Amino acid sequence: IRTGSGYDVHRFGPGNGVWLCGELVPHQAGLLGHSDADVGLHALTDALLGAISAGDIGHHFPPSEPRWKGAASDQFLAHAASLVAARGGRIVNVDVTLICERPKVGPHRARMVARLAEILKIDQGRISVKATTTEGLGFTGRAEGIASQASASVWLPR
Amino acid sequence: IRTGSGYDVHRFGPGNGVWLCGELVPHQAGLLGHSDADVGLHALTDALLGAISAGDIGHHFPPSEPRWKGAASDQFLAHAASLVAARGGRIVNVDVTLICERPKVGPHRARMVARLAEILKIDQGRISVKATTTEGLGFTGRAEGIASQASASVWLPR
Amino acid sequence: IRTGSGYDVHRFGPGNGVWLCGELVPHQAGLLGHSDADVGLHALTDALLGAISAGDIGHHFPPSEPRWKGAASDQFLAHAASLVAARGGRIVNVDVTLICERPKVGPHRARMVARLAEILKIDQGRISVKATTTEGLGFTGRAEGIASQASASVWLPR
Ligand SMILES: [Mg+2]
Ligand SMILES: [Mg+2]
Ligand SMILES: [Mg+2]
Numbered sequence: 001i002r003t004g005s006g007y008d009v010h011r012f013g014p015g016n017g018v019w020l021c022g023e024l025v026p027h028q029a030g031l032l033g034h035s036d037a038d039v040g041l042h043a044l045t046d047a048l049l050g051a052i053s054a055g056d057i058g059h060h061f062p063p064s065e066p067r068w069k070g071a072a073s074d075q076f077l078a079h080a081a082s083l084v085a086a087r088g089g090r091i092v093n094v095d096v097t098l099i100c101e102r103p104k105v106g107p108h109r110a111r112m113v114a115r116l117a118e119i120l121k122i123d124q125g126r127i128s129v130k131a132t133t134t135e136g137l138g139f140t141g142r143a144e145g146i147a148s149q150a151s152a153s154v155w156l157p158r
Numbered sequence: 159i160r161t162g163s164g165y166d167v168h169r170f171g172p173g174n175g176v177w178l179c180g181e182l183v184p185h186q187a188g189l190l191g192h193s194d195a196d197v198g199l200h201a202l203t204d205a206l207l208g209a210i211s212a213g214d215i216g217h218h219f220p221p222s223e224p225r226w227k228g229a230a231s232d233q234f235l236a237h238a239a240s241l242v243a244a245r246g247g248r249i250v251n252v253d254v255t256l257i258c259e260r261p262k263v264g265p266h267r268a269r270m271v272a273r274l275a276e277i278l279k280i281d282q283g284r285i286s287v288k289a290t291t292t293e294g295l296g297f298t299g300r301a302e303g304i305a306s307q308a309s310a311s312v313w314l315p316r
Numbered sequence: 317i318r319t320g321s322g323y324d325v326h327r328f329g330p331g332n333g334v335w336l337c338g339e340l341v342p343h344q345a346g347l348l349g350h351s352d353a354d355v356g357l358h359a360l361t362d363a364l365l366g367a368i369s370a371g372d373i374g375h376h377f378p379p380s381e382p383r384w385k386g387a388a389s390d391q392f393l394a395h396a397a398s399l400v401a402a403r404g405g406r407i408v409n410v411d412v413t414l415i416c417e418r419p420k421v422g423p424h425r426a427r428m429v430a431r432l433a434e435i436l437k438i439d440q441g442r443i444s445v446k447a448t449t450t451e452g453l454g455f456t457g458r459a460e461g462i463a464s465q466a467s468a469s470v471w472l473p474r
Contacts, residue, residue, distance in 0.1 A: 001159045001317045002409040002442075005467040009450040009457075032451070046446055050411035050467070053429075056446035059422060093160040095208035106217060113211075126160075130204055130214035134167040134305075135190070137297040139453040141167075147450075151163040151208070151309065151467065159317045251318040253366035264375060271369075284318075288362055288372035292325040292463075293348070295455040299325075309321040309366070309467065 004050030008042040021112035041073040043150040048080040092153040105131035162208030166200040179270035197306040199231040205310040206238040250311040263289035320366030324358040337428035357389040359466040364396040408469040421447035
């Protein structure tokens with residue numbers, strides 16, 4: 001069993017909703033980024049890539065390439081999962097933490113878990129989405145952006 | 159083997175000690191929070207819940223509920239451990255990192271490890287408490303609060 | 317299989333290069349610290365120590381001791397690896413994330429992975445080095461310093 005961890009941050013900008021773990025969550029702002037800025041999917045993609053020593057999200061999907069402009073990030077995560085499968089491996093479990101004061105994640109957690117299960121093609125029981133605040137401190141506390149950390153446990157045949 | 163990760167932050171406020179990993183550590187300030195604000199226990203509780211895909215600490219112990227006001231956080235961690243046991247699982251090891259300039263954690267580490275072993279009902283050899291600073295940077299560097307990250311490795315029967 | 321996580325931060329100061337994962341990366345600044353301030357190696361050392369419940373880097377190499385002044389951090393990591401070996405254990409895989417806007421890590425990734433493999437005496441296929449930015453937010457976004465998080469998966473004989 002190998003493990004990986006990921007971390008990502010995106011900054012708030014104009015908008016009325018944010019993509020988090022593959023779900024559009026209504027909010028008084030949006031998140032800026034070259035792609036859809038889904039911090040949860042980006043952190044998780046990196047955790048999977050890290051677990052199998054396959055580079056990072058910026059290596060596979062360079063922000064400098066126009067074709068990823070506004071891209072839906074589920075394809076980034078699906079690609080990481082396909083690399084695990086190509087190695088004959090299996091995702092044991094994944095755990096995503098969203099770090100922000102707002103929006104509230106709880107009401108959307110079940111849909112996020114279902115969406116991640118769909119993208120990763122694993123059982124919902126192997127997926128965790130959590131949320132926490134930084135109690136008003138730092139850039140997340142000042143509502144300048146959202147951070148996410150993720151961990152992944154992956155079985156590889158060697 | 160499944161893995162989970164947790165993160166938590168609490169802000170300094172008036173007081174003369176902080177709860178960290180179940181121990182009261184003398185300090186020139188306290189930590190604010192609905193419960194006893196033990197960032198170490200909160201991050202670790204979330205890591206365990208994440209490893210078994212059982213929601214997060216805010217889901218199980220909503221800050222909106224008056225009965226958790228000033229609550230000792232060891233009960234949050236004990237609850238997470240009981241959920242692992244209820245699934246027929248076993249905690250393989252846990253690792254907590256406390257991120258702050260002060261108080262110094264080293265002198266209290268052994269007692270924290272002993273306390274965590276007591277709460278989790280596992281051997282001290284399966285527990286790690288570490289500390290680091292952010293070299294004066296960010297909200298922890300400015301002594302506005304304490305952050306904690308934790309990871310947990312859990313064996314589940316399926 | 318046990319897992320550990322590490323986190324470290326160092327502040328930019330005068331200089332023309334930074335040590336990251338055992339490689340000197342040219343940059344318009346240096347990193348301040350008692351040792352060579354290699355945040356990647358420090359976070360990874362802590363992740364390994366955490367996985368085997370063996371204290372933290374500050375416990376083994378106190379900044380208060382003059383002999384670690386300007387020390388090359390590869391010896392810290394090698395020591396953690398030797399503690400794993402002394403327990404009859406084996407490092408399954410490690411994953412380091414470097415968090416900064418600059419320097420760009422990608423061009424140096426392959427050499428970092430090779431260097432870590434050398435220090436840890438494990439196959440390069442068990443090593444991951446990733447990078448991410450915080451999109452201009454927080455102390456890393458303001459280029460005040462570099463942060464690093466790491467995770468490690470370790471097999472121990474009991
Ligand atoms: Mg991103
Ligand atoms: Mg808390
Ligand atoms: Mg350091």
